[in-house]
Amino acid sequence: MNTELQRAITVNEIDAYHRDGVVLVKDMFDSDWIDVLKQGLMTNGKNPTHRARTWDRDAEGRTMFWDSQAWQEVDEYQLFIFKSPAAEIAGRLLKATEINFFFDAVFVRSPGTQFSTPWHQDEPYWSIEGYDTCTIWMPLVPVKKKNALAFVPGSHLNNQIFDQPNFGDLNPDGKTDVDQVNFSGIAEESIPDIDANPDRYGVVSWDMKPGDCVAFNSRILHGGSGKLDEDQELQVFTTKWLGDDARIKFRECGMDPDHSAIMTEYGLKPGDRPGTDLYPKVWQQCQD
Numbered sequence: 101m102n103t104e105l106q107r108a109i110t111v112n113e114i115d116a117y118h119r120d121g122v123v124l125v126k127d128m129f130d131s132d133w134i135d136v137l138k139q140g141l142m143t144n145g146k147n148p149t150h151r152a153r154t155w156d157r158d159a160e161g162r163t164m165f166w167d168s169q170a171w172q173e174v175d176e177y178q179l180f181i182f183k184s185p186a187a188e189i190a191g192r193l194l195k196a197t198e199i200n201f202f203f204d205a206v207f208v209r210s211p212g213t214q215f216s217t218p219w220h221q222d223e224p225y226w227s228i229e230g231y232d233t234c235t236i237w238m239p240l241v242p243v244k245k246k247n248a249l250a251f252v253p254g255s256h257l258n259n260q261i262f263d264q265p266n267f268g269d270l271n272p273d274g275k276t277d278v279d280q281v282n283f284s285g286i287a288e289e290s291i292p293d294i295d296a297n298p299d300r301y302g303v304v305s306w307d308m309k310p311g312d313c314v315a316f317n318s319r320i321l322h323g324g325s326g327k328l329d330e331d332q333e334l335q336v337f338t339t340k341w342l343g344d345d346a347r348i349k350f351r352e353c354g355m356d357p358d359h360s361a362i363m364t365e366y367g368l369k370p371g372d373r374p375g376t377d378l379y380p381k382v383w384q385q386c387q388d
């Protein structure tokens with residue numbers, strides 16, 4: 101498996117990342133990495149964390165499964181986080197001096213699942229704030245543009261937080277102790293109806309194959325993935341990475357995933373740079 105970058109991240113990719121808040125980076129992970137992560141998904145599916153839940157279950161029994169921060173229990177995820185080129189991809193795109201790992205999340209849809217991820221931004225839900233953040237979204241099976249995660253380019257620069265969905269409501273099995281976020285009173289406007297007029301918002305998404313990834317800023321508006329054809333499944337592994345200006349923040353509206361308790365347990369407080377074994381430094385720029 102490739103532990104180094106298969107090729108350099110280009111200036112065009114870096115420029116696109118900062119201009120648009122999202123970039124497709126093709127052919128970054130070889131098939132060994134895909135096999136490792138598929139094995140990890142199987143391990144994770146059999147032993148979900150206490151955070152795991154089904155976001156959608158329809159009358160035909162089709163599901164979308166989500167889990168997060170499973171890396172401490174899943175060896176394959178650990179291998180990917182510490183040894184794959186993912187941290188360096190984030191570091192190069194962010195032009196960071198160092199990169200800490202934040203958390204992993206999986207989005208697994210069974211064939212034909214119609215559930216579509218609501219449009220949202222990530223940062224307002226997180227126990228972190230900062231511009232220097234990067235999610236690496238990797239499909240482990242081929243995905244068509246119409247089913248892949250979609251983005252509103254440039255929306256990461258708008259300095260606007262919307263009243264957006266409470267993902268805690270995506271809980272058909274009624275699991276208790278689910279993280280909740282309520283933006284009302286904090287954000288003035290609701291997310292616009294992007295699906296009603298995707299051209300107006302310049303929405304982008306891409307056909308992707310295993311080994312490709314999209315990298316995106318946590319402030320960008322994104323959503324719309326799903327609505328699969330009958331014979332199409334979608335397994336996605338994501339990792340969230342933090343660059344130079346990322347700092348811990350606890351939010352009164354709630355957080356999802358809410359790391360505030362575990363951060364406090366590890367001696368981290370608002371304003372701190374994330375670190376410790378919980379948010380390990382995985383990459384740093386060479387000094388030469």
Ligand SMILES: O=C(O)CCC(=O)C(=O)O
Pocket residue numbers: 205207217222235237249322323325326336338
């Ligand atoms: O893959 C999906 O459906 C959602 C992914 C997402 O919203 C995220 O990684 O922030």
